[in-house]
Amino acid sequence: MKPIVFWFDFGSPYGYLMAERIGDLAAAHGRTVQWRPILLFAVLRQLELPAPMAHAAKRDYLLLDFDRSARHLGVAYRHPSRFPVISPLPARLFQVLAQRDEWAAVAFARAALQAAFQHDQPLDDADYLGALAARFDSRDAATLLQEAQADAARAALAASIEDAVRQQVFGSPFVQIDGEPFFGADRLPQIEARLSGCLAPAHRE
Amino acid sequence: MKPIVFWFDFGSPYGYLMAERIGDLAAAHGRTVQWRPILLFAVLRQLELPAPMAHAAKRDYLLLDFDRSARHLGVAYRHPSRFPVISPLPARLFQVLAQRDEWAAVAFARAALQAAFQHDQPLDDADYLGALAARFDSRDAATLLQEAQADAARAALAASIEDAVRQQVFGSPFVQIDGEPFFGADRLPQIEARLSGCLAPAHRE
Numbered sequence: 314m315k316p317i318v319f320w321f322d323f324g325s326p327y328g329y330l331m332a333e334r335i336g337d338l339a340a341a342h343g344r345t346v347q348w349r350p351i352l353l354f355a356v357l358r359q360l361e362l363p364a365p366m367a368h369a370a371k372r373d374y375l376l377l378d379f380d381r382s383a384r385h386l387g388v389a390y391r392h393p394s395r396f397p398v399i400s401p402l403p404a405r406l407f408q409v410l411a412q413r414d415e416w417a418a419v420a421f422a423r424a425a426l427q428a429a430f431q432h433d434q435p436l437d438d439a440d441y442l443g444a445l446a447a448r449f450d451s452r453d454a455a456t457l458l459q460e461a462q463a464d465a466a467r468a469a470l471a472a473s474i475e476d477a478v479r480q481q482v483f484g485s486p487f488v489q490i491d492g493e494p495f496f497g498a499d500r501l502p503q504i505e506a507r508l509s510g511c512l513a514p515a516h517r518e
Numbered sequence: 519m520k521p522i523v524f525w526f527d528f529g530s531p532y533g534y535l536m537a538e539r540i541g542d543l544a545a546a547h548g549r550t551v552q553w554r555p556i557l558l559f560a561v562l563r564q565l566e567l568p569a570p571m572a573h574a575a576k577r578d579y580l581l582l583d584f585d586r587s588a589r590h591l592g593v594a595y596r597h598p599s600r601f602p603v604i605s606p607l608p609a610r611l612f613q614v615l616a617q618r619d620e621w622a623a624v625a626f627a628r629a630a631l632q633a634a635f636q637h638d639q640p641l642d643d644a645d646y647l648g649a650l651a652a653r654f655d656s657r658d659a660a661t662l663l664q665e666a667q668a669d670a671a672r673a674a675l676a677a678s679i680e681d682a683v684r685q686q687v688f689g690s691p692f693v694q695i696d697g698e699p700f701f702g703a704d705r706l707p708q709i710e711a712r713l714s715g716c717l718a719p720a721h722r723e
Contacts, residue, residue, distance in 0.1 A: 360575050363568065370565050370686035374699055381720040385708050481575035494579055499704040503590050515586040 316345040320477055320487040322353040323407075323422070324398030326379040326390070329430040330498040331486035332423060333388045338501070342508035348419050350404040351477045352470070353485045359478045366397065382498060389431045398429050399437040401470075405461040406446045408469040417449040424448070521550040523694040525687045527558040528612075528627070529603030531584040531595070534635040535703040536691035537628060538593045543706070547713035553624050555609040556682045557675070558690050564683045571602065587703060594636045603634050604642040606675075610666040611651045613674040622654040629653070 317339050321328035332348075339346045357364060366372045376392070383390030403425045411418035424445055428434035434441060443454030450457060460466055476482075480489075488495040488504060493515050495504050506512035522544050526533035537553075544551045562569060571577045581597070588595030608630045616623035629650055633639035639646060648659030655662060665671055681687075685694075693700040693709060698720050700709050711717035 360573065362573055362575065368565070368567055368688075370567065370688045373686065374688070374701060377699070377720045378701075381708065381717070385711060385717055481578065483573075483575045483579070494582070496579060496583075497704070499702070502707065503586065506590055512586070512590055515582045 314344060315491060316347040318347050318349060318489040320349045320351055320482045320485065320489075322351055322485040323400035323403040323425060323429065323436055325353060325485035326375075326392075326430060327382070327498040328485040329426040330383060330386055330388055330390075331488070331501070332426050334386065334498075334501055335486075335488065335504075336419075338505060338508065344508065346419075348407075348415075348422055349473050349477070350400075350407050350422065350470070351474050351482065351485070352401060352404060355474050356477045356482060359474075360481065360483055362483055365484070386498070386501070391431055391433055393429055393435075394433055395435055399435070401437075402439065402442055402461065403436050404470050405466040406442060406457060408466040409457055409460040410446060410450050411469075412465070413450065421446050421449045519549060520696060521552040523552050523554060525554045525556055525682055525690065525692040525694075527556055527690040528605035528608040528630060528634065528641055530558060530690035531580075531597075531635060532587070532703040533690040534631040535588060535591055535593055535595075536693065536706070537631050539591065539703075539706055540691075540693065540709075541624075543710060543713065549713065551624075553612075553620075553627055554678055554682070555605075555612050555627065555675070556679050556687065556690070557606060557609060560679050561682045561687060564679075565686065565688055567688055570689070591703070591706070596636055596638055598634055598640075599638055600640055604640070606642075607644065607647050607666065608641050609675050610671040611647060611662060613671040614662055614665040615651060615655050616674075617670070618655065626651050626654045 317335070319331065319335050321332060335346055354364060366375060379392060380390055403422070407418045407422055410421050425436060425442065428445065429436050436442060439458055443458040446457045447454040484496050486498060488500065490504065490507055491514065493507070503512060507514070522540070524536065524540050526537060540551055559569060571580060584597060585595055608627070612623045612627055615626050630641060630647065633646070633650065634641050641647060644663055648663040651662045652659040689701050691703060693705065695709065695712055696719065698712070708717060712719070
């Protein structure tokens with residue numbers, strides 16, 4: 314069976330919530346997950362959609378709902394003191410690790426998301442992020458950070474963003490199961506029902 | 519205890535899904551529900567927010583998700599052949615019925631939403647809507663339709679829209695439990711957890 318595709322932005326609170334759950338949920342149903350970091354602002358700009366926090370009314374609600382949704386899922390959450398989170402560096406480091414070992418990249422992604430949304434660690438801190446990435450790779454932090462600025466990592470991330478635009482990935486998290494799209498951490502119950510066969514595949518109208 | 523406030527637009531598929539569930543859910547926890555129809559396009563215009571279906575990428579997703587969310591909740595759903603649904607007439611008829619009997623207005627609202635989202639009945643059909651409203655009121659259909667065009671019904675609906683703008687009700691359905699906002703039919707599990715005491719009240723950051 315094809316892997317479940319999980320699109321996320323490293324700065325997205327709901328993306329973090331999904332990241333804490335999707336791997337175990339997929340494994341429980343014999344499926345693997347392909348993790349695809351994007352820069353959501355770049356995708357939304359190309360899709361001509363507004364950013365989720367752009368309007369005051371929605372921003373107030375989201376600030377309340379991030380924490381509530383985490384409590385509802387039983388996931389630890391501490392809202393970053395600097396928000397929005399600046400996410401290009403971890404997205405590029407992910408690509409650098411994935412060039413050698415996809416699962417190392419996923420382990421790094423989980424650690425970076427937990428750093429941001431449990432431990433208030435800024436994700437644009439190169440010293441911190443380089444050291445974190447080096448825990449999952451045989452290359453040292455300085456080399457990994459250098460690679461993250463190189464053309465290959467930039468091109469890989471740009472390709473993911475292009476794929477996301479083409480596939481209308483208009484938010485984070487965005488999950489695809491055999492092509493069927495699920496937007497938002499609040500779709501976890503439907504994803505579980507879909508994987509366990511309680512919910513039939515959806516077809517576009 | 520104060521009633522749970524349930525804001526909805528008669529043309530909103532997710533509003534219909536919430537309408538099918540919120541009354542029983544509240545009653546199971548000893549609470550009542552105040553139903554407040556609005557015209558979402560008017561609220562969003564004043565809040566300077568785009569309509570949910572304004573962008574093609576989101577529209578395609580929503581058309582798939584309406585039906586899937588209904589199946590997940592076990593609620594009957596047939597997508598209206600004319601969409602978006604034109605909703606001012608049922609919103610005004612609701613006000614006319616509510617002037618005399620709030621529960622008659624709620625019963626009418628449930629019937630009108632089911633007409634739209636189960637039986638493909640257009641909600642701008644005055645003959646149909648007048649007859650439907652008359653089932654819940656001692657006045658005849660012609661009188662109710664006349665009242666729906668009168669100043670009192672228009673003013674009551676306008677006041678609800680103003681209240682919604684002031685309280686940042688930026689979507690349909692939008693539920694408030696003791697002031698805490700829950701946006702979307704996908705917040706039903708959190709609403710249930712909140713009412714049963716499994717989820718503590720949220721406070722704004």
